[in-house]
Amino acid sequence: MVFLFGLITNRYTIKAILITTLLTSSFSSYFMNCYHVIIDSDMIRNTMQTNIEESCDLYSIKLILYILLLGVLPSILINKIKITNNSFKVEFYQKIKTIFFSLLLILIILFSFSKFYTSFFREHKPLRYYTNPTYWIYSIGDYIAKTLNSGDVVVKPIGLDAKINKTTKEPKLVIMVVGEAVRADHFSLNGYTRETNPLLKQENIINLPYVSSCGTSTAHSVPCMFSIFDRDKYSYKKGISTENVLDVLHHSNQVEILWRDNNSNSKGVALRVPFENYKTEKTNTICDEECRDEGMLVGLDEYIKKRKGKDILIVLHQMGNHGPAYNKRYTKKFENFTPVCQTNQLEECSQESINNAYDNALLHTDYFLSEVIHLLKNYDETHKTSMIYMSDHGESLGEHGLYLHGLPYFMAPDAQTHVGAVVWFGKNNQKNIDPTKEYSHDNLFHTLLGLFNVETKVYKKEMDIFR
């Protein structure tokens, strides 16, 4: 630290730089200690894209204590230190000395324990993600390099040749539900011992038990799942500068598209199609403590009826199981499992009460999805209807001390990458599908094109779940 800060500070900037570092580090220290998250560039992106309500879920007395004791208090001490004014020559000489001796110390330690360090860091790769403050400083640089520094975004069009091959008289009506933080192993449809899908199981749904996500955060997964890129090819920059499946459908000129969002936003996916924010009482008519997912269904009948004879794709982006305040994600009537964790300090709650709150929120999603199906059933005679539900990523609920989500993919547990997914088809729209196969977010691009019978060079039949 001495070496690093010796390089970048001088007598005029040192206080400002140290105080900024301390304050930011006290923040990141809180989130790293309490939720075991990592402050990487994806996490910085999540922070930048988060709205106030979401971040309020994360605030607590403990956070204030962290900031006061680890940030504000040392900052006051630093501010009190008197900096003596030496001549440039003396300053320069001292600076060189500090840098030289700290570097020397680093080298001595490194070489005398080199054998230990090489194997230690090879065995414990994730350790560097937990160094505070160097890792968040690196991450901000990484984020800027990936995001701000990329110049004007020129969006590359894809699928301009999209054409719909009309094989039937009935138009198609597809509702795509993007879920939030739903891990597969907490669906009773996947064998979870608690009943968390009481309503869905009564419907003629097809459960997909083996679906893996593209990323471990909303900001990564949502643009990735709608993009043409597979998980190993996808990057934020590629995603934002290439059109997605909604654009391809739009190019066909035959699909009416609508994105309704009760999460944060579409993460860039719906930039070129109609978008409606449902997080506010101005649009959402079902709001109490917060606006509810089912509010997104209000008015859809009118929307569909106005577009008689046309193919329609409606995307609904849920608030779902957004953590850590799972207990806020449902109304009283879904509080089936008790006692529930009532705080955002997850590590203070028992494992059981966290699971209870999380599973109650799942019951709410179960209800929401069954309402989507009920809505679609009204169009059984006039449309070819279908619903696709996929969660954006999973969630850690305290296993191995991990909470929430957002770990780098290679070290993320199954709980964060193995997601809930369900499909449903109307009675004159039955499809062949092998639910026992492993699917992933990679399949969504081609599956949506396939559902609308879109012919285009960018469609890969072998990636279509319903081929």
Ligand SMILES: [Zn+2]
């Ligand atoms: Zn998410």
